[in-house]
Amino acid sequence: MAALRGRSGWLLCSNPRLSPQPTGPRSFSTTLARASYDDTVHNLRIGKHTRVIYQGFTGRVATGNAKDSIAYGTNIVGGVTPGKEGEHLGLPLLPDLRKAKEQLKPDATAVFVAAPQCGKAIEEAIEAEIPLIVAVAEHIPLHDIMRVTSILKTxxxxxxxxxxxxxxxxxxxxxxxxxxxxxxxxxxxxGIVAKSGTLSYEAVASISRAELGQSLCIGMGGDIVAGTNIVDGLKVFEADPETHGMVIVGEVGGRAEEDAAEWIKDYHRREKNPKPIAALVGGMNAKPGRIMGHAGAWAARGEHSAAEKYKILQDAGATMVDHPENFGAVMKEILAKSGRDVSKITGNPADQKRGYHTMSRRGMSSSSAAFRPTLSTPSRRPQHHQHQRGLVIRPSQGHAILEPYLENIKGLTLSTDEAPADAFYVGITVDRTERQPCIRTSPTTDVSTFRETAKRFPYDQRELPPDTLIQSAVQHINPPAGAEPLANLIRSLAKMYKDKEATTLSGSVTISPDGKVTLHANSMNLAFDDSAFRSGKRQAEIHNLRRKDREQPEEVEAEKDGIVYVRMDEPDANIGTLVNGAGLAMNTVDALRLHGGKALNFLDTGGKATSETVKKSFELILRDERVKVIFVNIFGGLTDGGMIADGILLAFKEVDMKNVPVVVRIRGTNEEVGQKKIAESGLDLEAFDKFDDAAKRVVEIARGGK
Structure with a gap:
């Protein structure tokens, strides 16, 4: 990797020669440098003197978050709320980003704007050329984010x-x-880069207990498309002199972990003593075809499962862990094996020279250098009462949506006949690595070879795919006759994909010797982003096709309370799980299996569980007649351990627990308070500190032990 000295530190480039800047219908940057979005990874290298502003500064959530961050030592220099000007929290408040850029000279912006407006707020930050944009909102419509990422690539x-x-x-x-x-x-x-927030907090806690601490932690996020991915984080960690080891927290869905594995193999080839890397992949036992809490936690057709990703990362040279609680001990071990002096790494880094993190661009404040965090209250996050989930329409329901897009294609027939074995695959879906929609075609629909034969052809979300790209996608199929109806089918699916804000539109086609194309409707996968409706109130006609009466009743009811509940169908499963955070919930199901137990459900109470959601979660779990024991696994990051304990005690008072024993593991924020409340409750509850101890006890009870 080449490194060029820039005005704000080191500019990391994957190639010594900067690549040409791509063009598009709208390019915000006025720079003359022939660089690309990949070259902005150096903007992730934040530190004490990073000048931070807030978008949505005067909002309740942003205000509370800013207070905590200022107390921590973050160099917040002001913020923006449209139409307001003056002061907020004793800092400048400006009415727009243009003024904020001119007057405050920010290096980064925290976008605390609600999902419906968040895409536009990010675009404004790009137009203002803010070096780092951090968006925390959930439920931003997929096509809003793909528009943003298309702009970023310009x-x-x-x-x-x-x-x-x-x-x-x-x-x-x-x-x-x-x-x-x-x-x-x-x-x-x-250095830590993670898809899951709760899993990353567990990893952080383990590494903190091991006295290794963290240099930089990057939350990639669990959405389908992410502005920064795992490889971006690894590039920064490689170049950072303060980072001596790296941690990856992945999960089911997408190719980010596979891309990381390729980067690791290349890194090991070119470095004599590479920094050690440990990794975890959640969702090893994810239910096929279901979204496991995070919007992006689902594997598309032909994508590797979480178990396969685990093996791919392991083969690339990463040391794999099965639970984030183990990262601290594992990192100490692999650091020592790499020949690094662990005793120096576990020393107090606050007293060491901090390299780029203390390099001031605009002067150094001596008073902040001695700050040590003493916060004990959980951070605040925007709250929503629904979880993002995909909306899959049955092929029989999709005819009315499809027909207007297909009716004028000459040589195309929409058939209800089953697709034959020699059919071709055609679709429009998301290329998560390229952060764009793509045409996807394959000369076969055979599951055993689809991964090798299918090819993606990404294009700019703001436009329909160009004819040259469509022709390349058609040629990949190698049709036996004329391809014009097939090309028109792809054009129409791409238009429908954008108009209806779909995530995947795909199906099987056959082509006759005279060039006529048959689309087999019963093979169609018609999946749409329901955040477009939930957040943006768009696509109501699509959303109204949802048949809740055909869904699992507990899953539908959970959704009303902001809970994600997925019933696991294995008949011998008998452990109910109650977890805060989708990644941690997936990993809990995985880890129980490693201890010989089987979870009957996946349940994510949300990143900020409350006493009422805990009570409701118990009610949902107890409806399943298979349940023999309930495992409550809470990491108190955003969730207060004492409050979770209160929720459990409330459930015991107000819910018929049916003499089902409950094992509780509470870690993180106010963990001692929560553990003490459980231990002193006098109820049929068992409290544990370590995950392994709790999991062993749960499995013991599930097998009939007392």
Whole structure:
């Protein structure tokens, strides 16, 4: 990797020669440098003197978050609320980003704007050329984000973290842009990049207990498309002299972990003593075809499962862990094996020279250098009462949507006949690595070879795919006769994809010797982004096709309370799970299986569980007659351990627990308070500190033990 000295530190480039800047219908950057979005990874290197502003500064959530971040030591210099000007929290308040850019000279912006307006707010930050944009909001419509990422690819000034991400934090430098639970972090030398917030907090806590601490933690976020991915984080960690080891927290869905594995193999080839890397992949036992809490936690056709990703990362040279609680011990072990002096790495990094994290661009404040965090309250995050989930329409329901787009294509027939074995695959879906929609075609629909034969052809979300790209996609199929009806089918699916804000539109086609195309409607996968309706009130006609009466009743009811509940169908499963956070919930199901138990459900109470949601979660779990024991696994990052304990005690008072024993593991924020409340309750509850101890006890009870 080449490194060029820039005005704000080191500019990292994957190629010594900067690549040409791509063009598009709208390019915000006025720079003349022939660089690309990939070259903005250096903007992730935040520190004490990163100048941070807020968009949506005067909102309740932003205000509380800013107070916590200022107390931590973050260099917040002001913020923006449209139409308002003056002061807020004793800092400048400006009415628009243009004025904020001119007067405050920010290096980063924290976008605390609600999902319906968040895409536009990010675009404004790109137009203002803010170097780092951090978006924390959940439920931003997919096509809003794909529009944003298409714009990002036309410029080389701004870098996006998120959306639906906890943000980014540099404990060395005490700089937080996001809503991470501050008491969990410790300045140190391990870099972490993660899809899951709760899993990353568990990893952070483990590494803090091991006295290794963290240099930089990047929340990639769990959405389908992310502005910053795992490889971007690894590139920064490689070049950072303060980072001595790296941690990856992945999960089911997309190719980010596979891309990371390719980067690791290349890194090991070119470095004599590479920094050690440990990794975890959640969702090893994810239910096929279901979205596991996070909008992006689903595997598309032909994508590797979480178990396969685990093996791919392991084969690339990463040391794999099965639970984030183990990261601290594992990192110490692999650091020592690499020949590094662990005793120096576990020393107090706050007293060490901090490299780029303390390099001031605009002067240094001596008073902030001695700050040590003493916060004990959980951070605040925007709250929503629905979880993002996909809306899949049955092929029989989709005819009315499809027909207007297909009726004028000559040589195309829409058939209800089953697709034959020799059919071709055609679709429009998301290329998560390229952060764009793509045409996807394959000369076969055979599951055993589809992964090798299918090919993606990404294009700009703001436009329909160009004819040359469509022809390339058609040629990949190698049709037996004329291809014009097939090309028109792809054009029509691409238009429908954009008009209806779909996530995937695909199906099987056959082509006759005379060039006529048959689309087999019963093979169609018609999946749409329901956040377009839930957040943006768009696509009501699509959303109204949802048949809740055909869904699992508990899953539909859970959704009303902001809970994600997925019933696991294995008949011998008998462990109910109650977890806060989708990634942690997936990993809990996985880890129980490793201990010999089987979870009967996936349940995510949300990143900010409350007493009432805990009570409701118990009610949902107890409806399943298979349940023999309930495992409550809470990491108190955003969630207060004492409040979770109150919720459990409330459930015992108001819910018929049916003599089902409950095992509780509470860690993180106010964990001692929660554990004490459980232990002193006098109820049929068992409290544990370590996950392994709790999991073993749960499995013992599930097998009939007392």
């Amino acid at each position: 410029q080389s000034k701004s870098r996006l973290v998120g959306a639906n991400a906890p943000g980014i934090i540099a404990p060395i430098g005490y700089c937080r842009i996001g809503f991470q639970p501050l008491p969990t972090f410790r300045p140190g030398h391990i």
